[in-house]
Amino acid sequence: MAAHAHAESIEDSVYFQYETLEQQQETYILGMWAFLLTEIMMFGALFLAYTVYRFQYQRDFFIFHEQLDWKLGGLNTVVLLSSSFSMALAVHYHQIKKKAATLWCLAFTNLCAFGFLAIKSIEYGEKFKHHLFPNDSFVWDAALHGGNPEHARIFFSLYFVMTGLHGIHVLIGILVITTLMVLIAKNHRLITDYIPTEMVGLYWHFVDLVWIFLYPLYYLIPK
Amino acid sequence: MSTTLQEQIASPERGVKKNYLNADHTIASWLLTTDHKRIAVLYLVSISIMFFIGSIAAAFVRFELTSPYGQWLTSEQYNKMFTAHGVVMIFFFLIPSVPAVLGNFVLPMAIGARDLAFPRLNLLSWYFFVIAAVLMLATLAMGGIDTGWTFYTPLSSLYSDTQVTMALVAAFIAGFSSIFTGLNFVATVHKMRAPGMTWFRMPLFVWGSYATSLVILLGTPVVAITLLLVLFERVFKIGIFSPELGGDPVLFQHMFWFYSHPAVYIMILPAMGVVSELFACFSRRRVFGYEFVAFSSLGIASLGFLVWGHHMFLSSQSVFQGVVFSLLSFMVAIPSAVKAFNWTVTLYKGSVHLTTPMIYALAFLGLFLIGGLTGLYLASMDTDVHLTGTYFIVAHFHYVMVGGGILGFLGGLHFWWPKMFGRMYSEFWGRLSALIVFVGFNFTFFPQFMLGYLGMPRRYHLYAFAPEWQFYNVLSTAGATVLGVGFLLPAFYLTASLVKGKKAGPNPWGAKGLEWENADSPPITENFERIPIVTGQVYDYDAEEDSRLIRAELDDHERRDKAHLPGEH
Numbered sequence: 181m182a183a184h185a186h187a188e189s190i191e192d193s194v195y196f197q198y199e200t201l202e203q204q205q206e207t208y209i210l211g212m213w214a215f216l217l218t219e220i221m222m223f224g225a226l227f228l229a230y231t232v233y234r235f236q237y238q239r240d241f242f243i244f245h246e247q248l249d250w251k252l253g254g255l256n257t258v259v260l261l262s263s264s265f266s267m268a269l270a271v272h273y274h275q276i277k278k279k280a281a282t283l284w285c286l287a288f289t290n291l292c293a294f295g296f297l298a299i300k301s302i303e304y305g306e307k308f309k310h311h312l313f314p315n316d317s318f319v320w321d322a323a324l325h326g327g328n329p330e331h332a333r334i335f336f337s338l339y340f341v342m343t344g345l346h347g348i349h350v351l352i353g354i355l356v357i358t359t360l361m362v363l364i365a366k367n368h369r370l371i372t373d374y375i376p377t378e379m380v381g382l383y384w385h386f387v388d389l390v391w392i393f394l395y396p397l398y399y400l401i402p403k
Numbered sequence: 404m405s406t407t408l409q410e411q412i413a414s415p416e417r418g419v420k421k422n423y424l425n426a427d428h429t430i431a432s433w434l435l436t437t438d439h440k441r442i443a444v445l446y447l448v449s450i451s452i453m454f455f456i457g458s459i460a461a462a463f464v465r466f467e468l469t470s471p472y473g474q475w476l477t478s479e480q481y482n483k484m485f486t487a488h489g490v491v492m493i494f495f496f497l498i499p500s501v502p503a504v505l506g507n508f509v510l511p512m513a514i515g516a517r518d519l520a521f522p523r524l525n526l527l528s529w530y531f532f533v534i535a536a537v538l539m540l541a542t543l544a545m546g547g548i549d550t551g552w553t554f555y556t557p558l559s560s561l562y563s564d565t566q567v568t569m570a571l572v573a574a575f576i577a578g579f580s581s582i583f584t585g586l587n588f589v590a591t592v593h594k595m596r597a598p599g600m601t602w603f604r605m606p607l608f609v610w611g612s613y614a615t616s617l618v619i620l621l622g623t624p625v626v627a628i629t630l631l632l633v634l635f636e637r638v639f640k641i642g643i644f645s646p647e648l649g650g651d652p653v654l655f656q657h658m659f660w661f662y663s664h665p666a667v668y669i670m671i672l673p674a675m676g677v678v679s680e681l682f683a684c685f686s687r688r689r690v691f692g693y694e695f696v697a698f699s700s701l702g703i704a705s706l707g708f709l710v711w712g713h714h715m716f717l718s719s720q721s722v723f724q725g726v727v728f729s730l731l732s733f734m735v736a737i738p739s740a741v742k743a744f745n746w747t748v749t750l751y752k753g754s755v756h757l758t759t760p761m762i763y764a765l766a767f768l769g770l771f772l773i774g775g776l777t778g779l780y781l782a783s784m785d786t787d788v789h790l791t792g793t794y795f796i797v798a799h800f801h802y803v804m805v806g807g808g809i810l811g812f813l814g815g816l817h818f819w820w821p822k823m824f825g826r827m828y829s830e831f832w833g834r835l836s837a838l839i840v841f842v843g844f845n846f847t848f849f850p851q852f853m854l855g856y857l858g859m860p861r862r863y864h865l866y867a868f869a870p871e872w873q874f875y876n877v878l879s880t881a882g883a884t885v886l887g888v889g890f891l892l893p894a895f896y897l898t899a900s901l902v903k904g905k906k907a908g909p910n911p912w913g914a915k916g917l918e919w920e921n922a923d924s925p926p927i928t929e930n931f932e933r934i935p936i937v938t939g940q941v942y943d944y945d946a947e948e949d950s951r952l953i954r955a956e957l958d959d960h961e962r963r964d965k966a967h968l969p970g971e972h
Contacts, residue, residue, distance in 0.1 A: 197511075197518035197595070199934065207520045207594040214586045214620055222624035225658050229632075229643060232654055314641040330648040337641035341632065 193372035205375045212379045216386050219349075223390055226342050230397060233334055243327035244335040245401040247312060249303060253399040256299050257391065263292030264388040271381045274374035279364065282377065286361050289384065293354045300347055312336050339398055346394060349387045356380055422825065422925040437522035438928055443508035444823070445529050447816075450496050450504065451894070453536055456543075457491035458887065460484050465847075465880040471873050473865030481864035482549035483565070489552030490570065491543075494577045495536050497804060498666065500812045501673035502619075503528070503584055506612045509819055510588060512918035512926065513606050515597025515935045520590035528583035535577035542569045551862065553663070556644040556655040560636040571634045578627040581669075585619030588612055597917070599937030606916055606941055607683075607696055608815075611676020614700035618665045618672070618707065626662030629655065653719050660711035668707040670804055672700055674767070674811025675742055681764035681814050682746045684914040686753025689942035692745040702738035710735055716787050725784050732782035739775050743768065758912070759833030763814030766841045770806025774799060777852065795855025798848045806844060813840070813893065820897065821911045822918060825925040826904030832896040840889035846882025850875035915943050 198204040234241050270285035304313075311319040313336065320332035360380050363371045370376070419425065423440045426432075433441060463484045467476045476484065511519050519525050542548060548570045550559040559567050592613045596605070605613075633655070635641050642648035644655045683690045690696055712720060712728030720728075746768055755761070777799045780786045790796065817837075821827055854875045859866060866872050910919040918926070921935040 195522075196929070197516060197520070197522065203594060207590050210593055211521060211586060211590040214589050218582055218586070218620050218624040221621055222628045225625045225628045225661075228658070229654060232651065237649070315639045328649065330642070333642045333648050334650055337635075337643050341635060341641065341643070345628075 208375050212382050237331045240327045240331040242401050242403050248399050250399040256296050257395050259292050259295045260388050260391050263289045267381050267384045271378050274377040290357050346390050423928045424925050426928050437526050439507050439519050442525050443504050446503040453495040460488035465883045467864050468876045469880050471866045471870040483547035486548050487543050497670040497808050505815045512930050513609050514600050515917045516595035517929050519587045521587050524583050528580045531580035535573045538573035542566045556652045560633050571630045575630050578623045581619050582623050585616035588616035604941045607679035608676035610697040610700050611672045614704040615672045618669050618704050622662040622665040629658040660714045664711040665707045670808040674808050677811045677815035678764040678767045681760050682749045683942045685756045685761035686750050687944045688753040691748040695741050696745050699738035699741040706735045729784050760814045760818035762837040763810050767810045774802030793855035794851040794859045797861050798851035801848045821907030822924050825907050826900045827907050828900035829896050836889050836892035843882050843885030843889050847879050847886050850879045
């Protein structure tokens with residue numbers, strides 16, 4: 181009877197276009213990787229723009245980067261790496277069907293994500309206060325800091341676009357992880373195995389990885 | 404399938420087989436469908452509307468050019484017209500045409516799947532398309548844009564006072580619509596093939612769509628972020644492409660063409676896949692050098708990513724860069740030529756049937772050849788210096804995009820129409836309009852090669868300084884009128900076929916392929932009663948021929964045996 185119920189639940193969790201559960205799981209993971217490929221290309225274009233201007237204005241970029249707080253950035257790196265670790269644990273616990281542990285790990289990941297955004301917003305707030313956000317009120321005091329004010333605008337444009345787009349990805353991550361937690365907690369029929377958690381995990385590691393590149397490129401520019 | 408046929412024979416008064424079209428009739432069942440076939444039909448309707456709008460803009464452009472003096476439109480109006488034509492035709496017709504309509508409908512069936520891997524994502528793709536299209540039409544209604552479809556900075560970011568912001572948002576969203584389709588196709592081709600459907604048993608249309616999807620996945624995100632940067636530059640005045648801040652406007656061109664040159668292959672590769680099917684079916688032969696044609700699709704897709712610099716021979720590129728990009732651009736001709744040669748050889752000793760789809764395929768072959776070969780003039784740097792920015796370019800890419808892309812789409816539409824709707828269209832009107840399109844097309848665009856050679860710049864609405872160009876321009880506009888008629892006719896006879904057309908039956912063309920041999924016309928919602936198991940090679944027309952010969956031979960033996968029977972025993 182129990183075996184019968186089990187068989188039925190697997191049957192239910194396979195969508196009609198798939199023949200087997202295995203095929204469905206593999207397809208979902210492949211789809212996620214294909215999506216991450218598009219994400220890499222999207223961020224890749226920004227990294228290209230960064231490379232072009234860093235190559236042209238290396239000296240200026242060094243001067244501008246001193247406005248960024250490497251300690252806060254470093255703290256954020258630690259926070260994100262911890263979140264990635266707990267995310268990996270969450271996938272592991274979901275694979276061995278430990279629901280409570282999965283939920284706790286996801287909750288910790290989310291907490292880290294909030295922490296990251298909180299620290300980021302402190303940093304952004306500082307920049308706004310010092311008129312370093314590249315809009316009409318942008319001011320760069322060349323007499324005080326040196327560097328070309330026009331190139332400063334490019335530097336901070338790139339900084340805000342790239343970290344901003346990354347921040348949006350963190351925000352989306354929070355929404356996705358929260359949704360996942362609710363569905364797992366409710367034993368929702370969409371969550372029949374660990375595949376959704378693994379997909380969210382892949383996404384989250386990607387978001388983490390982007391930051392791993394952003395941090396040295398902006399906060400740790402050598403002279 | 405056979406049971407349903409028997410049922411039908413048994414009770415002809417019932418007569419209506421269940422299929423994906425009559426499964427449900429409510430509007431909600433269409434708007435919330437996840438059936439790839441219904442989404443294909445939704446896309447067909449939407450892109451037809453966009454094609455009509457884009458054509459109207461083209462008509463204004465052509466009309467204006469009949470006079471050298473720019474009498475009817477102001478420069479601004481003319482700029483907005485050609486931009487509207489380009490944006491609508493490229494983002495909202497050509498890019499989705501073959502993948503989202505024919506690919507959506509055929510691809511899962513051709514590999515023996517019940518649906519695409521992610522049906523809900525597929526529906527979302529259509530909604531993104533519709534939102535983007537509505538936004539773009541609203542942009543046009545609110546005054547339009549004058550930047551050209553290329554959105555070159557700093558015109559688009561700093562100077563243009565038209566509705567560029569909204570147009571950028573629309574193009575951005577349209578990009579995601581095609582990313583979703585591409586993602587779906589990649590996952591589907593990798594994981595959803597029926598038992599026995601190996602990679603080298605896949606029809607070439609599937610190969611073409613797969614290569615296209617890879618290009619979409621790798622290219623579209625780049626243009627999406629690029630357009631977003633232009634948007635930020637307009638809204639927040641950030642300065643990534645602004646020359647007065649030390650930014651580099653040519654960086655925009657690099658990032659834009661990194662997508663938009665491959666986008667040309669997004670438009671042509673699936674059409675090449677379509678005509679491969681047509682050549683095989685209507686020559687009754689396996690496509691010659693099938694593996695080469697399959698790999699040439701991947702070859703074009705990968706080389707296509709390395710040639711974008713040929714759009715910038717005249718914008719601050721170093722000569723060395725130019726030489727490399729020129730060489731790589733020449734290399735794209737190799738896989739393209741592999742296709743053209745193999746199609747031609749497929750025809751050799753085939754039993755060629757000049758049906759409507761085949762006429763489109765043959766027209767494709769000739770026109771794509773001209774489009775491709777004139778591309779070589781533009782890939783070589785010294786001729787490009789003379790020809791770039793002239794009507795030669797316009798003629799060249801219309802030979803590829805219209806002569807290739809749209810004719811491939813129309814050929815495929817006429818080929819799979821009986822499968823999609825279960826009805827045959829009027830073959831007479833079909834052939835006639837195919838011929839009208841072919842003639843009208845050449846009258847429209849061949850004179851533009853002449854104009855380009857003579858030096859007429861593109862995007863000018865008056866040429867009072869060289870009124871002798873008027874002859875070619877009038878010829879081109881006359882041709883465009885004929886072409887317009889050719890494009891309009893299918894709208895009538897295809898629609899009429901839905902009501903009055905002869906019932907098609909599962910395989911009206913005697914074609915090979917799972918969608919023809921194992922599914923009804925129109926197919927049921929699940930595509931197949933039972934998932935087919937593939938045991939034979941793709942395009943097995945020769946085998947059929949062989950088996951017929953063997954059968955005839957056996958019959959001979961049998962007759963001889965019978966004749967000799969009394970004597971020998």
